Amino acid sequence: MAVFTPVSPIELSHWLSDHQAGSLLTLTPIASGIENTNYFVDTSSGHHVLTLFEKLGPAELPYYLGLMQHLAQQGLPCPKPLPLSHNALFSPLKGKPAALVSRLRGSSVIAPTLGQCEQIGKVLAQMHLAGATYTLHQENPRGTPWIQSTARQLSHLLDSGQQQRLSQALTIAPSFDPTLPHGPIHGDLFRDNVLFEGEHVSGLIDFYFAGDDNWIYDLAIVVNDWCMTPAARLDATRVTALVGAYRANRPVQPTEQATWSSQLTRAALRFWLSRLHDLHQPRASQLLQPHDPAWFDNVLSHHLEQPPSWPC
DSSP states (O other): OBOSSOOOHHHHHHHHTTBTOOOEEEEEEOOOOSSSEEEEEEETTEEEEEEEOSSOOTTTHHHHHHHHHHHHHTTOOOOOBOOBTTSOSOEEETTEEEEEEEOOOOBOOSSOOHHHHHHHHHHHHHHHHHHTTOOOOOBOTTSHHHHHHHHHHHGGGSOHHHHHHHHHHHHHOOOOOTTSOEEEEOSOOOGGGEEEETTEEEEEOOOTTOEEEEHHHHHHHHHHHHTBOTTSOBOHHHHHHHHHHHHHHSOOOHHHHTTHHHHHHHHHHHHHHHHHHHHHSOOOOSSOOOOOTHHHHHHHHHHHHSOOOOOO
C-alpha cells in the first residue's frame, strides 16, 4: 500500500461523482505496503479506503472485490466495496482501475497477546468456512508457478548458502493439493493486515493476494508471522493458542497435519522470494517501504534445520 499514482482532491472529487459517497472532505496517502496505491478518504457519508491497482487488471478484480463483499455478507469483518451507480465495484482513475471500500475501525498489533493469537486463529477458520461458498475461482497468484519462476530470476543474486537453502526449500515446499481442504485463502494475513479493538478482531484487510489454495497453507502463513520470536523461532505457546483456536472452529484433518512442516517451509519461501524480488527489482513510488528479506531467510533456515511438528 504505497503511493505509485498520485491523486489530487479535484481528480478524486470528479471520480467520486459516480459513487454514492458524498462530497470529499480529506484525502490522505497510506505509506505502508508495496503493491497498490492507497489513500484514506473521508467524505460527507463516512470513512473509506481508496485503492488504485498498479498490477491487477479489470479481469482479475472481480475475484478480489467479490470475495471481500461475500465475506462481509457472511459476517466477517472485511471491507465492503462501495458500488458505483451501475453496481460495478471498480472504475478507472488516473488510468488505473480503482475501488472504494469501507474503512474499518481498530489498529494492528506488533506484539500480539495470546488472546489475540486465539482470536486470529478463530477468525481465520471462520473466513475459510465462509469462503467455501464463494462461487468465483482463481489460482493462488503466489502459488508454485510464481515461486519457481521467481526463484529462477533471483538465484544468481544469492550467496552459496542462500542458494543451498533455496534449492532445499524448493524440494520440500508442496504445491496445491486438491485432495486437502481448500478454497479462497487470504494469502497475506500478517499482523499489519488485521485490525483489533482490544482483544476483538475488528478488521481483515488487503485481500489482493487472495486465491484458491489449501487452507492449511494459509494457516502456516499466519503462524509464520504471528508466532515468531525475535530470533525467528516459533513460539510454542503462541502456536498452540492460535492453531488450537483454529481447530476449535474448523477441524484439521490428519492428512493436513502431516504436511504442516512443509507448509511452513512453503510459506517462508514464498515471502522470502517476494521480499527479495521487491528489493532487487523495485518499482518507483513516492512512499515505498520495502521489507527486509533477511527476516524470512532466517525463518526459512529455522524450518529447514528443525522441521516443526504439528502443535496440537
